[in-house]
Amino acid sequence: MARVTAVEDRDLVQRARAGNRDALDALLARHLDDVFDLVYRVLGNRDAADDAVQDAFVNAMRGLPRFRGDASFRTWLLRIALNTARSALRRRGRRREVALATGSRFADGAPDPEERAVRSAETERVQALLADLPEKQRLAVTLRVYQGLSHREIAEVTGSTEGAVRVNYHLGIKRLKERMQ
Amino acid sequence: MSGADHERVRDLLPDYARDGLGPVQASRVAAHVAECDECAAELAVLGDLRAAAVVPSERLAARVRDALDAARATGAPAAVPEIRLRTARPWRRRLWAPAAVLATVAVALVVTRSVGPGRGTDALDSAATLMARDSVVSAPYGDWPGADGTVAGLAMLDDLSEQQLQTLLERMER
Numbered sequence: 487m488a489r490v491t492a493v494e495d496r497d498l499v500q501r502a503r504a505g506n507r508d509a510l511d512a513l514l515a516r517h518l519d520d521v522f523d524l525v526y527r528v529l530g531n532r533d534a535a536d537d538a539v540q541d542a543f544v545n546a547m548r549g550l551p552r553f554r555g556d557a558s559f560r561t562w563l564l565r566i567a568l569n570t571a572r573s574a575l576r577r578r579g580r581r582r583e584v585a586l587a588t589g590s591r592f593a594d595g596a597p598d599p600e601e602r603a604v605r606s607a608e609t610e611r612v613q614a615l616l617a618d619l620p621e622k623q624r625l626a627v628t629l630r631v632y633q634g635l636s637h638r639e640i641a642e643v644t645g646s647t648e649g650a651v652r653v654n655y656h657l658g659i660k661r662l663k664e665r666m667q
Numbered sequence: 668m669s670g671a672d673h674e675r676v677r678d679l680l681p682d683y684a685r686d687g688l689g690p691v692q693a694s695r696v697a698a699h700v701a702e703c704d705e706c707a708a709e710l711a712v713l714g715d716l717r718a719a720a721v722v723p724s725e726r727l728a729a730r731v732r733d734a735l736d737a738a739r740a741t742g743a744p745a746a747v748p749e750i751r752l753r754t755a756r757p758w759r760r761r762l763w764a765p766a767a768v769l770a771t772v773a774v775a776l777v778v779t780r781s782v783g784p785g786r787g788t789d790a791l792d793s794a795a796t797l798m799a800r801d802s803v804v805s806a807p808y809g810d811w812p813g814a815d816g817t818v819a820g821l822a823m824l825d826d827l828s829e830q831q832l833q834t835l836l837e838r839m840e841r
Contacts (some may be wrong), residue, residue, distance in 0.1 A: 616719070
């Protein structure tokens, strides 16, 4: 996953606002993985996540003229993605599916079929354990571990407080540790 | 290594696991993990989580690009959220010190009732510290937290039961 710097984002956002399509494409390329991962953790379904990712980027593009830069573009975009995913979840009547690996493409890239099967089983187990956490804990762990956000940035994305994020992360990791061992 | 250092290293483990630290901090974390079973176990969990990362399908980027082109053609603005960290407003900042004292007393009372005789003052102090810290904006993440012991880190939270943590959460999220 590519490292994202705020300075380069700022430059790309300015150019995208001015209608530069390459800049918009670059922002998409830089943030697609993070947005997908977050949305997938909320919805637990790959097809639903694809739809929500598309909606999130369209919403963000349309909202670019009003992006003031108070937060980083990345946290702003992830906030939009989270809101979009939550709306999709509400439309589906809160019927969240447990995120199993079946049919999914994971980032481990094991080439050997046998090793792939072993890894896949382990991956399924970890995915299911993570999916089983309450949403606030799941989001705190996801945004901290996969997106590398600080507690403060996670608070910005989730509309919570830094302290609450810290506690939710702690509870989530504690539960995962107990269940994984 | 002191308890405060343990706490700081533990806070940085997710960044270490994703290779997101500079060389100095990374070597400091590595040295601590080599001697600390608790951090080594947590790092193993973080490694398992990272191995189970999901990535989008190869066709998703093209699909989103097409959707962006279509949306640009119609040009309708969308409602987007304003991001504001839930922190004290300026007028509240002036009241922070007395409010922190009141909050400390309140949390101590709540936690005392739910703790019973088994838990000591450390848990109460940690809860109170956490509560007070939540009232102000702290330094950006990535700096080493202050060495004054006021950081409400993961190790402090270890001293609280799950029920106590939930009580804290409810109060913080009001």
